Amino acid sequence: MKKTLAVAKWEYIEKVKTKAFLISLILTPLIIVSFSVLPSLLFKDPAPNTEIVGVIDTSGEYFNELEKEFSEFKLPDGNLSYVLVNLSYKDKNFEELISTANKNINKNLIEGCLIIHQKGDDSIFAEYRSKSIGNFKVVARFEDALSSIKLRKKLEEEGIDTKIISYFQDRVKVEQLKLEEGGKVSSKDFLTTFFVSIIFILLLMMMVVYSGQMLVRSMIEEKSSRLIEMLISSSTPDELLNGKLIGLSLLGLTQIFIWMIIGTSLVASALVPMDAFSNFLPMLIYFILGFMFYSSMFVGIGSTVNTEQEAQQITTYLSLVLMLPVVIAMPSIQNPDFLMTKIFSYFPLTTPTIMLLRLNAETVSSLEILITVGIMIISILIVTKISAKVFRIGILAYGSKPSLKEIFEWIRE
């Protein structure tokens, strides 16, 4: 045990001091932030500016009412969201009005134009013209406003009390909420969910790849210089392996700790919404378990490697395995009850990533969390055992890379 700790201490301190660690510490969150936060900043309501919208209302019945309704919509800074301009000049006919409006839209003088066609009967028909047809919000608001104005007019005509009219018009809104374990509710939207999960998965991936590479590289150094022989003439291979694993895990925890500080400051600066982290504890558990699982795999595989090139190959393969859950992430986050999602939740290679996704997309029962965490812990123990067997022989096998068949023989020995 004493020697295990000596190895762990050495592995931790010597690696924490390296430039590679410092770079990964800073670079990883930087890359992830630029991949995830920046686009969301760029696409988030690009113009919190007042929009100027033209209205052509030849009947003249609706403009004032519309203006009144739209004065309700305010920007966060208190200014009006919309300024409506009446384009229904008396001296022009309908076609002329529309062509002027078109010109103004094309010259960007106005954002768009609402054209109200009055029909013979009471019904009206409206169209909204603008350069982009993606502006659902303003269209929905016009629809709401016009319908309620029309209804009010009709009810007033029929001589109904204004109180009753306003009662009629008080619309019931339905807000979509996600129910959490224990009855709490949250109002996260799809984007936040996906975004937070993906950040965690990306962090896990990069951490596994970085530290895995660091580990394999240092084992190659030990093997090529035969340092490994001095090490295992001083301690048992198991002590060495466990020491390396503990050292690496401490290194990972250091990284997580520092990233948590960065994360907290991101939350504090309101770049990331706070409620995105409501599942933080279980997420952290899956994160650490995932890291340990892959680390213990790396130690075994790393011991069979002799050259930098082989190391690169192997890290690439393992990164691909890690990528697999990200590929199935999209369907599983949209439909967490998807059968494949369930299956991959219990498959240790993909458990951490899938569970990181599901925790945010749906309410995962405590039982399921317990079972998957159990699976992860058992898998880590098994993988460590297998790795130890491979490690014991692998560290002494120089020269050519052992074949899969040979490695299986080592495991059975």
Added chain:
Amino acid sequence: MLIVNHLVKKFKTTIAVDDLSFTVNPGKIFGLLGPNGAGKTTALRTILNIIKPTSGEIIFNDNPITNEYYNIIGYLPEERGLYKRSKVIDVLLYFASLKNVSKNDALERSDYWLKELKISEHRNKKIEQLSKGNQQKIQLIAAILHNPQLLILDEPFTGFDPINQQEVKDLILSFLSEGKTVILSTHQMDLAEKLCEDILLINNGKAVTSGNLSEIKKNFGGNNIRLGLNGDGTFLNHLPEIIKLDQYKNYTDIQLKEDVLPSEFLKKLIVKVDVNHFSIIEPTLNKIFIDLIKENSIAV
């Protein structure tokens, strides 16, 4: 004292070590010799408790090998290398901690050996900043820092200049005078000849010869002479007294039959040819090595 009894190590298809038995006495250097691939490294690894023998036993100072044994053996592997990007003193402390040496003792001993090998000024440098010879010295210190009872050195002199070789030799000899057991594995027969009292020569995993070096030399056929001739020496090939001869540019090494007296042989020669050099020589370890291995390989 290290006793190895009927040591066998089999791998899947090959027998790397085939029934080796030998005794290493304290206070003497034991030479483990053999050509490349003879099984030296495998034998050393089993002695070091790195790999388990298929059968046979290893007993050190009356005790079988346990994990405690790790703390009293020191090993310098053949190929050299250290953590290049780490500091000299940190590396030494790490290896000491793996041998269960307390930090204070480790610091004290590191400084002592650094001074002894005249590299104290490199104490706080990174390994990669040191010359190759000095890096090897650091590795040697790492192997002896815990004051091992059994020291196993695999080619300890390669890569050192003559001055450093002398320092390393002195260091090994100082260990002997403390009554410790030292195993030396090498290809450099001249060094082995100077340093080792007992040797074990192995080939294909089997012992070819073992025992006290001077006894081995005596038994190897002591009837060797070196001859220098003026003129044609081809007639030597037909002399019945000669078992074997190696012709060089300026002289000829000759092995005579056991019952032939060198002086009688000389008398016979002088009448035939002009002799300018005549000496009786002991076989060198180098010669013993080459002859025995050749013989052994043919027999196999």
